[in-house]
Amino acid sequence: MGSIKDKVAIIGMGCSKFGERWDAGLSDLAIEAAYEAYQDAGIGPESIEACWFSTVYAPVGGIGASVAADALKLRNIPLIRNENWCASGHVALIEACVAVASGLYDVVMALGVEKLKDTGYPGLGAGRGMSPVLEARRTAPGSFALIAKRYFETYGLSDEQGKELIGRIAVKNHENGRLTPKAHFHNKVSLDKVIAAPIVSWPLGLFDCCGNSDGAACAIVTRSDLAKSFRPDPIYLKGVGISMDSMLPHLRPGFDWLRFDSLINSSRQAYDMAGIKNPRQELDLAEVHDCFTITELAIYENFGFSEPGNAREDVESGFFTRHGGLPVNIDGGLKCFGHPIGASGLRMTYEVYKQLQQKVDNPERQIKNPRRGLSHTFGGPPQISAVAVFGNETG
Amino acid sequence: MAGIVRAAGYVPYLKMDRKVIAAAWERSALPGCRSVANHDEDSLTMAAEAAQACLKEEDRSRLSGIFFASTTAPYLEKQAAALLATALDLDRGILTVDYAHSLRSSLSALRLALDAVSAGTADTILVAAADTRQGYPRSDPEQQFGDGAAAVLVGGSNEVLEYMGGYGLNDYITDVWRNPGDRYVRAWEGRFITSVGYMALMKEVISSLLTKLGLKPSEVDRAVVAAPDQRSLKDLLKVTGMDKEEAAADSLLNEVGFTGAAHPLLMLTEALEKARPGQTLLVAGYGDGAEALLFRVAANPASEAPKHSVGEQITARGALNSYARFLSYKESVEPLPGEPFRILPSASATWRERDSLLRCRGSRCRECGEVAFPIQRVCNNCRSLDRFETVRLSGLQGKVFSFSQDNLAGRSDDPVVVQTVVEMENSARFYGLMTDCRPADVRVGMPVRLTLRRFHELGDFHNYFWKCRPVR
Numbered sequence: 001m002g003s004i005k006d007k008v009a010i011i012g013m014g015c016s017k018f019g020e021r022w023d024a025g026l027s028d029l030a031i032e033a034a035y036e037a038y039q040d041a042g043i044g045p046e047s048i049e050a051c052w053f054s055t056v057y058a059p060v061g062g063i064g065a066s067v068a069a070d071a072l073k074l075r076n077i078p079l080i081r082n083e084n085w086c087a088s089g090h091v092a093l094i095e096a097c098v099a100v101a102s103g104l105y106d107v108v109m110a111l112g113v114e115k116l117k118d119t120g121y122p123g124l125g126a127g128r129g130m131s132p133v134l135e136a137r138r139t140a141p142g143s144f145a146l147i148a149k150r151y152f153e154t155y156g157l158s159d160e161q162g163k164e165l166i167g168r169i170a171v172k173n174h175e176n177g178r179l180t181p182k183a184h185f186h187n188k189v190s191l192d193k194v195i196a197a198p199i200v201s202w203p204l205g206l207f208d209c210c211g212n213s214d215g216a217a218c219a220i221v222t223r224s225d226l227a228k229s230f231r232p233d234p235i236y237l238k239g240v241g242i243s244m245d246s247m248l249p250h251l252r253p254g255f256d257w258l259r260f261d262s263l264i265n266s267s268r269q270a271y272d273m274a275g276i277k278n279p280r281q282e283l284d285l286a287e288v289h290d291c292f293t294i295t296e297l298a299i300y301e302n303f304g305f306s307e308p309g310n311a312r313e314d315v316e317s318g319f320f321t322r323h324g325g326l327p328v329n330i331d332g333g334l335k336c337f338g339h340p341i342g343a344s345g346l347r348m349t350y351e352v353y354k355q356l357q358q359k360v361d362n363p364e365r366q367i368k369n370p371r372r373g374l375s376h377t378f379g380g381p382p383q384i385s386a387v388a389v390f391g392n393e394t395g
Numbered sequence: 396m397a398g399i400v401r402a403a404g405y406v407p408y409l410k411m412d413r414k415v416i417a418a419a420w421e422r423s424a425l426p427g428c429r430s431v432a433n434h435d436e437d438s439l440t441m442a443a444e445a446a447q448a449c450l451k452e453e454d455r456s457r458l459s460g461i462f463f464a465s466t467t468a469p470y471l472e473k474q475a476a477a478l479l480a481t482a483l484d485l486d487r488g489i490l491t492v493d494y495a496h497s498l499r500s501s502l503s504a505l506r507l508a509l510d511a512v513s514a515g516t517a518d519t520i521l522v523a524a525a526d527t528r529q530g531y532p533r534s535d536p537e538q539q540f541g542d543g544a545a546a547v548l549v550g551g552s553n554e555v556l557e558y559m560g561g562y563g564l565n566d567y568i569t570d571v572w573r574n575p576g577d578r579y580v581r582a583w584e585g586r587f588i589t590s591v592g593y594m595a596l597m598k599e600v601i602s603s604l605l606t607k608l609g610l611k612p613s614e615v616d617r618a619v620v621a622a623p624d625q626r627s628l629k630d631l632l633k634v635t636g637m638d639k640e641e642a643a644a645d646s647l648l649n650e651v652g653f654t655g656a657a658h659p660l661l662m663l664t665e666a667l668e669k670a671r672p673g674q675t676l677l678v679a680g681y682g683d684g685a686e687a688l689l690f691r692v693a694a695n696p697a698s699e700a701p702k703h704s705v706g707e708q709i710t711a712r713g714a715l716n717s718y719a720r721f722l723s724y725k726e727s728v729e730p731l732p733g734e735p736f737r738i739l740p741s742a743s744a745t746w747r748e749r750d751s752l753l754r755c756r757g758s759r760c761r762e763c764g765e766v767a768f769p770i771q772r773v774c775n776n777c778r779s780l781d782r783f784e785t786v787r788l789s790g791l792q793g794k795v796f797s798f799s800q801d802n803l804a805g806r807s808d809d810p811v812v813v814q815t816v817v818e819m820e821n822s823a824r825f826y827g828l829m830t831d832c833r834p835a836d837v838r839v840g841m842p843v844r845l846t847l848r849r850f851h852e853l854g855d856f857h858n859y860f861w862k863c864r865p866v867r
Contacts, residue, residue, distance in 0.1 A: 123803055125736070125737050126733070126736050126737070126803075126804045129738070130738065131738065131748070131752075132736070132738045132739065132740040132741075132745075132850075132851075132853060132854070132858060133740075133745075133752060133850050133858050133859075133860035134752075134769070134826075134827070134860070135738055136736065136828065136850045136851065136858075136860070137733065137736075137801070137804040137805065137812045137814075137828060138804065138814060139801055139803045139804045139812075141799070141801060141803060142799050142801030142803065142804055142812060142814045143799070143814065145799030145800075145801070145814075146797040146798065146799050146814065146816060147797075148799075149797045149798055149799065149839065150796075150797045153797075153839050198802075199800075199802055200801075200802055200803055201799045201800060201801040201802060201803060201814075202799060202800040204799075246775070248826065250816055250824055250826040251767050251768065251769075251771070251775060251823075251824050251826065252765075252767075252775050252776070252824065253765065253766065253818070253822045253823070253824060255824070257796075257797055257816070
């Protein structure tokens with residue numbers, strides 16, 4: 001596999017307010033994110049040569065990427081829709097970067113939009129694959145809770161100890177979300193409250209589950225050699241990794257629900273390209289896929305942030321808090337920022353981008369002099385993962 | 396010679412104390428409890444359970460036919476026996492017939508099966524019967540009826556029951572009936588049904604059979620006579636002169652309820668569990684006439700008894716203590732359906748996937764041995780294309796590997812959905828729902844087996860697939 005390290009830079013980003021946006025449709029959300037990105041990059045729609053668009057739960061099956069054309073009037077250029085479950089936004093961004101690196105286009109947009117609150121139900125609904133009986137009554141929390149049961153079982157945690165462990169991740173992300181104006185939720189929660197909350201899918205309680213939100217995020221990318229003609233502080237793409245696995249890894253004998261090949265492979269690809277040997281030490285911040293608290297826990301160990309079985313120690317010592325050794329989900333994560341599926345990868349990248357530029361919208365959340373940041377989404381059954389690593393200088 | 400090789404009953408997991416129903420209506424309760432089919436069960440799935448317990452691996456290749464008898468088949472137009480044959484993963488060349496519309500349809504099916512085997516036109520035939528009849532809310536039948544199934548394997552060798560002969564009568568009488576579209580069983584006055592219907596016809600058919608075979612009532616050791624209630628049974632045994640035999644009461648009526656077309660076969664299964672070689676056994680059932688069959692116990696029935704006797708199943712049940720849930724499971728009231736389901740079924744896709752979805756077949760790679768369910772054309776492990784043989788999972792046991800208890804996805808009358816990953820004994824992974832369990836009791840390592848269930852009616856047809864359930 002080749003490398004596109006330092007060949008592409010982000011020159012503008014935008015992110016809508018996330019939440020229950022009864023006031024805004026797909027188009028409104030797209031406009032909110034895209035026009036912030038235009039302003040940030042100092043360009044207009046006429047500069048966009050191609051657009052990778054990501055959405056998962058579009059109102060109907062066959063809308064393609066027409067939202068970009070209908071809402072933004074991006075016409076007569078390639079508009080490409082990407083749907084890869086929760087990793088859709090990341091895949092759109094990475095494909096946009098690959099297109100720029102190929103030399104075919106100079107300025108490309110990646111736009112992720114999701115309007116979940118028009119579906120009429122909370123959560124993502126039941127059915128997570130292609131078969132009406134195999135997938136019957138299968139929900140996201142029902143699927144991800146299977147990881148928790150295996151984690152507790154394997155490491156000998158009682159239900160109470162397990163609940164406490166994952167509960168601490170919710171407390172941390174709420175502590176961060178409090179400082180994030182665009183996030184869906186801003187409330188601080190205590191560990192007791194998290195543990196006592198109603199169970200959604202045992203052991204996942206209400207606060208172990210991310211926000212079901214509307215939102216959009218947008219990135220404008222260009223070749224690194226052109227980047228400084230747009231702005232003095234572009235953010236460079238250091239490494240990417242995409243690893244897609246079967247919708248049904250569960251069918252494999254030996255699949256242990258702790259080790260996810262897609263997480264391991266996607267992070268390794270990105271680390272290798274970025275030249276990262278020890279992510280625990282070399283990364284200054286990470287935005288990872290905390291659709292459920294147990295997912296964030298599994299990611300710590302699959303991404304090499306913690307040794308297998310050691311995440312508990314790191315969680316309890318506060319290693320992943322805003323002031324810890326490796327701050328994870330500084331903007332509140334999916335937990336508090338919300339999880340409009342197709343937009344999330346770009347929203348996470350938005351936080352990394354702003355942190356690396358030291359331009360976070362609330363200075364209380366800004367970490368000091370970060371150089372390397374990672375964003376990541378993980379979706380599907382779960383077994384579909386995409387990672388991007390960014391830096392604020394080349395080399 | 397023809398006879399019964401084996402018999403197996405199926406008593407659903409859920410039982411309901413009749414006091415619960417009575418209390419809901421502020422009236423008196425009949426003694427005991429009744430069985431209740433779970434909301435994912437119907438007559439077809441219960442028959443599949445009984446039939447699976449009745450069939451041994453070595454019976455499959457000799458099976459000439461499968462008969463299904465019920466007054467509550469899942470479709471008005473669509474053969475249940477063909478679906479049953481598919482769910483049991485049987486050969487497509489066997490004879491499949493539905494027997495319907497009468498409570499004695501199971502015994503008619505049994506007689507015809509015995510006749511076909513006697514005539515040499517069939518080697519073995521499996522007769523399965525099941526019913527889920529409903530009485531009007533607050534009526535006696537609501538308490539009296541129970542849901543259940545039974546299956547008997549009819550053959551010409553290794554019989555535990557030798558067939559001595561049968562006799563049948565038909566009669567047109569509007570005693571109990573359902574019109575098209577009726578949910579509940581209608582009935583004329585009880586005295587009319589009992590006197591000129593049940594008592595008259597049953598007495599006639601039993602005495603005609605005994606006369607035909609030259610036997611005296613006192614020579615019948617066990618009377619396996621289906622009756623809608625204990626009183627009718629007691630009276631009938633008295634007038635037929637068979638009242639001195641060992642078990643004059645039908646314990647199934649107290650513990651399970653009257654299971655409609657399945658009842659004579661379920662009684663027969665239970666009687667067989669207690670029968671001794673040399674005994675004479677008379678089986679009779681009523682419905683638009685009557686049917687009676689006489690058997691002699693040939694071999695020790697215990698040698699062919701299925702793994703879980705009717706008695707054991709009755710003991711290992713869970714209580715349904717909510718009449719509201721009962722009404723909802725019976726579709727008398729409509730539950731909030733739960734999270735909308737985004738994947739609409741397609742009849743053609745379901746048909747294409749029938750080997751996995753209905754026959755419960757997975758694949759085993761001929762190159763590396765990896766097993767998968769459902770069938771994978773490209774091996775999960777070594778990626779060989781189309782180098783697989785199919786393997787049936789439905790008879791296997793497994794152990795829970797991981798699970799979740801989802802409060803989001805269920806129906807309002809059964810809100811907790813237990814998702815499970817099961818490690819089957821052949822190493823295949825089954826990822827699906829668990830049924831017939833108390834969610835709080837589910838544990839990693841818990842032994843389970845697979846059971847055919849009805850999932851939903853999307854697409855305007857019944858969507859059947861397999862779930863796991865704790866081994867009872």
